[in-house]
Amino acid sequence: DSGVTQTPKHLITATGQRVTLRCSPRSGDLSVYWYQQSLDQGLQFLIQYYNGEERAKGNILERFSAQQFPDLHSELNLSSLELGDSALYFCASSVGDEDTQYFGPGTRLTVL
């Protein structure tokens, strides 16, 4: 158990809908990262927050957005969902961005 928690574990929804994924980092970690892992693809970095501020952006679509709240938990919002958005979404956290990232158990999103 890495100490990073994610909810929900599974999510099934329809095309065009909007969902919110939630992540709580390990105690003491200020950085939160979101990744997408599609079938047979590597982990794709989406976005990073540090202490409430956006720090870096990767391959995040405009339909996706995220934020980190004062209690350091983070939410990833996915809207206008398409079939291709079906994937595992992982959150990771670290003390700072020079430190090792520890991953949560992931949310499996299925878009029908």
Next chain:
Amino acid sequence: GQNIDQPTEMTATEGAIVQINCTYQTSGFNGLFWYQQHAGEAPTFLSYNVLDGLEEKGRFSSFLSRSKGYSYLLLKELQMKDSASYLCAVRVKTGANNLFFGTGTRLTVIP
């Protein structure tokens, strides 16, 4: 951009030693990580190299050569539970530090 290459699949025998290679081409290199990922589960941290040389941690060792853009993960005394994907990730500093992952090497350990 970042280019990270690993073999897609490997098979090895229980009790044996296996070496998983990773080559990378990147700018702003700031460290290399290995993670283990069982199917459908979270990646778990195995090792980290930022300087050239070998880092040993129990049955797992990782090597880095920055001049060659090359790393390997060595797994000794293989156990059935080592069947998993092994992800090579390069940390790149372009403003912030970010991890870029290879597609992973799926290792199957056979009796």
